[in-house]
Amino acid sequence: xxxxxxxxxxxxxxxxxxxxxxxxxxxxxxxxxxxxxxxxxxxxxxxxxxxxxxxxxxxxxxxxxxxxxxxxxxxxxxxxxxxxxxxxxxxxxxxxxxxxxxxxxxxxxxxxxxxxxxxxxxxxxxxxxxxxxxxxxxxxxxxxxxxxxxxxxxxxxxxxxxxxxxxxxxxxxxxxxxxxxxxxxxxxxxxxxxxxxxxxxxxxxxxxxxxxxxxxxxxxxxxxxxxxxxxxxxxxxxxxxxxxxxxxxxxxxxxxxxxxxxxxxxxxxxxxxxxxxxxxxxxxxxxxxxxxxxxxxxxxxxxxxxxxxxxxxxxxxxxxxxxxxxxxxxxxxxxxxxxxxxxxxxxxxxxxxxxxxxxxxxxxxxxxxxxxxxxxxxxxxxxxxxxxxxxxxxxxxxxxxxxxxxxxxxxxxxxxxxxxxxxxxxxxxxxxxxxxxxxxxxxxxxxxxxxxxxxxxxxxxxxxxxxxxxxxxxxxxxxxxxxxxxxxxxxxxxxxxxxxxxxxxxxxxxxxxxxxxxxxxxxxxxxxxxxxxxxxxxxxxxxxxxxxxxxxxxxxxxxxxxxxxxxxxxxxxxxxxxxxxxxxxxxxxxxxxxxxxxxxxxxxxxxxxxxxxxxxxxxxxxxxxxxxxxxxxxxxxxxxxxxxxxxxxxxxxxxxxxxxxxxxxxxxxxxxxxxxxxxxxxxxxxxxxxxxxxxxxxxxxxxxxxxxxxxxxxxxxxxxxxxxxxx
Amino acid sequence: xxxxxxxxxxxxxxxxxxxxxxxxxxxxxxxxxxxxxxxxxxxxxxxxxxxxxxxxxxxxxxxxxxxxxxxxxxxxxxxxxxxxxxxx
Numbered sequence: 106x107x108x109x110x111x112x113x114x115x116x117x118x119x120x121x122x123x124x125x126x127x128x129x130x131x132x133x134x135x136x137x138x139x140x141x142x143x144x145x146x147x148x149x150x151x152x153x154x155x156x157x158x159x160x161x162x163x164x165x166x167x168x169x170x171x172x173x174x175x176x177x178x179x180x181x182x183x184x185x186x187x188x189x190x191x192x193x194x195x196x197x198x199x200x201x202x203x204x205x206x207x208x209x210x211x212x213x214x215x216x217x218x219x220x221x222x223x224x225x226x227x228x229x230x231x232x233x234x235x236x237x238x239x240x241x242x243x244x245x246x247x248x249x250x251x252x253x254x255x256x257x258x259x260x261x262x263x264x265x266x267x268x269x270x271x272x273x274x275x276x277x278x279x280x281x282x283x284x285x286x287x288x289x290x291x292x293x294x295x296x297x298x299x300x301x302x303x304x305x306x307x308x309x310x311x312x313x314x315x316x317x318x319x320x321x322x323x324x325x326x327x328x329x330x331x332x333x334x335x336x337x338x339x340x341x342x343x344x345x346x347x348x349x350x351x352x353x354x355x356x357x358x359x360x361x362x363x364x365x366x367x368x369x370x371x372x373x374x375x376x377x378x379x380x381x382x383x384x385x386x387x388x389x390x391x392x393x394x395x396x397x398x399x400x401x402x403x404x405x406x407x408x409x410x411x412x413x414x415x416x417x418x419x420x421x422x423x424x425x426x427x428x429x430x431x432x433x434x435x436x437x438x439x440x441x442x443x444x445x446x447x448x449x450x451x452x453x454x455x456x457x458x459x460x461x462x463x464x465x466x467x468x469x470x471x472x473x474x475x476x477x478x479x480x481x482x483x484x485x486x487x488x489x490x491x492x493x494x495x496x497x498x499x500x501x502x503x504x505x506x507x508x509x510x511x512x513x514x515x516x517x518x519x520x521x522x523x524x525x526x527x528x529x530x531x532x533x534x535x536x537x538x539x540x541x542x543x544x545x546x547x548x549x550x551x552x553x554x555x556x557x558x559x560x561x562x563x564x565x566x567x568x569x570x571x572x573x574x575x576x577x578x579x580x581x582x583x584x585x586x587x588x589x590x591x592x593x594x595x596x597x598x599x600x601x602x603x604x605x606x607x608x609x610x611x612x613x614x615x616x617x618x619x620x621x622x623x624x625x626x627x628x629x630x631x632x633x634x635x636x637x638x639x640x641x642x643x644x645x646x647x648x649x650x651x652x653x654x655x656x657x658x659x660x661x662x663x664x665x666x667x668x669x670x671x672x673x674x675x676x677x678x679x680x681x682x683x684x685x686x687x688x689x690x691x692x693x694x695x696x697x698x699x700x701x702x703x704x705x706x707x708x709x710x711x712x713x714x715x716x717x718x719x720x721x722x723x724x725x726x727x728x729x730x731x732x733x734x735x736x737x738x739x740x741x742x743x744x745x746x747x748x749x750x751x752x753x754x755x756x757x758x759x760x761x762x763x764x765x766x767x768x769x770x771x772x773x774x775x776x777x778x779x780x781x782x783x784x785x786x787x788x789x790x791x792x793x794x795x796x797x798x799x800x801x802x803x804x805x806x807x808x809x810x811x812x813x814x815x816x817x818x819x820x821x822x823x824x825x826x827x828x829x830x831x832x
Numbered sequence: 833x834x835x836x837x838x839x840x841x842x843x844x845x846x847x848x849x850x851x852x853x854x855x856x857x858x859x860x861x862x863x864x865x866x867x868x869x870x871x872x873x874x875x876x877x878x879x880x881x882x883x884x885x886x887x888x889x890x891x892x893x894x895x896x897x898x899x900x901x902x903x904x905x906x907x908x909x910x911x912x913x914x915x916x917x918x919x920x
Contacts, residue, residue, distance in 0.1 A: 294877060547870055550849060604885040607877035
């Protein structure tokens, strides 16, 4: 990612390609025809055997290539279609996914097959990386996992990437596949309608889980490019900060996200011609959303419908699929039917379109997506040749660090520093019982290792920041809540797929810890969880830099990963022979960096498929080798064990480009191997820059920084640069 | 019935990992969900699984759940109504 600082070219953002695969068909044309004919893709599940009568679900019929999980295959189908008419590849891929490789992982766990080779596609981040490899893409790759708002969040992030000039074109969307985890998980929450989803109907009882993928090719420009299908006019994010799995009963967060999206688009609610509702069909979602929509639109309600009675709920894919539906609505002049709603529930005060409405002028659509953790994302999409929107520009600036905290095998930041000075090592597992001591017992009763770590880190950072509460939460995690995930599947299979734990299901989503932190602090702003393996911390920081605004109150950046005795060694190829280690760090940050003080900025983020070529680009993006030597007194290099060979080559390449060799701290040697090690290293580096030196860690010599900063590099499959400076 | 209620109390404490609560802390008529015990709808769903798994009794909708989880007594009565042999 280019620095983005000072690049203030105003731009609009257009949809120039769409790829979609869903229970309604493969491709935009099939989807369009199915919507126009008012078809539904929901039928009893047949993908895998279930102990009782199969519940209705939205399955995709397609030929699954043998070597990857369904999620990956679905994402690639959508990506290929979106890029069909493009002669050049985009600069970035932003993808939302919650299931990742789970369709395969759960089968392996069921068979008790723990061969690590078979789990290489487990991580949610591996979906976008697989797409990148298959299309021979070299550029920015970001993965977000905020449950059912992931797909819409990915499009919001792409929008900001284009507005900040960090990219000129972005492939963005979402993908999720049906799997036992989500099918049985939602069933354990009593959220599946045995008759199939019929959103907003008086008889509705729940949703239908589904699968699919949609990818939008977005491009920046002042005028619509040839063949442009629509314009992304604006998008808004919010968090309910209310409950891990239920929406706010009055739809407070949902209404906030809709208002934020309209404000971002610079239009009024009466400019919207159609609302594509989230409308899952659950009793609580539909009630809460109805209240929110009425609060925003009042008496002047535009046409509205939920398309989940036709598509089912494809979780992370749904926001992207519904943005494609919104584009179809605009270009075809139709309002899709709210399939399944025969008698609208009078308690909701809505009148969803029961039949497809044709020959309708649709200039602007508002599309809602809400998810677990109270995560809300709303998109506003308009005609490609509409003049509703003026071009905008945004700037990414360094964050001022208000407070920092970390957790390692040696304890908190102070303990970690002491251990480093004494022994040169802080690896090991976090003492979770001790970490939990600062948290109220009644509030963490149901929480396992990762959310406890996250809340401890957040609480430490808030305390260190003089009790300033964050307004938004950015969370990075390589593997998510492994304890909850494993326990859910273990109990599911132990009980013959009958009695899984609803608590573990809710806790298993990657964004659950960030949702907990939001509830804890009433953080109603953006709530973003990035899951890019060993580079998740950097991805979360990039997301924060794209979304944070000058007027915003401080926000919290947290990154953490837990060690799980069974799963860590299987999933994380760096863990194998290393001492079991885990931990993370939290930072209370303020945007922008106008004030003097300690600052942090993600200046480079790239994905280059194991190459050293990327280093030259990294150096140039950072302002050249002279500037690097002038600004930084040391390099903190993060090279995961499984990327060691390429990482060493990249580091050597960097040193060869610099006028003089810089001292390098190879921090995984002392933090241990875990995905969020870079967050811990960042907390340590901040402390070092603040004190003006890197103390002697163990037998290593002390390094004086001479008033300079520290350059944090992530190397290997990705190359990232985070600047830590004091000014 | 009293024996069954005490058995049920122990199971609830174990299922929900209620470290600080003893069986005698759960009054027979106290509100089970949303009361002083600090239990909520997620705990209720967890108990639904335990009750179906251990007693073969289904509580598969919100309205029924609200009724049977109103107190430990109501819950015990519902389970024993479905499975009378458990009361003896």
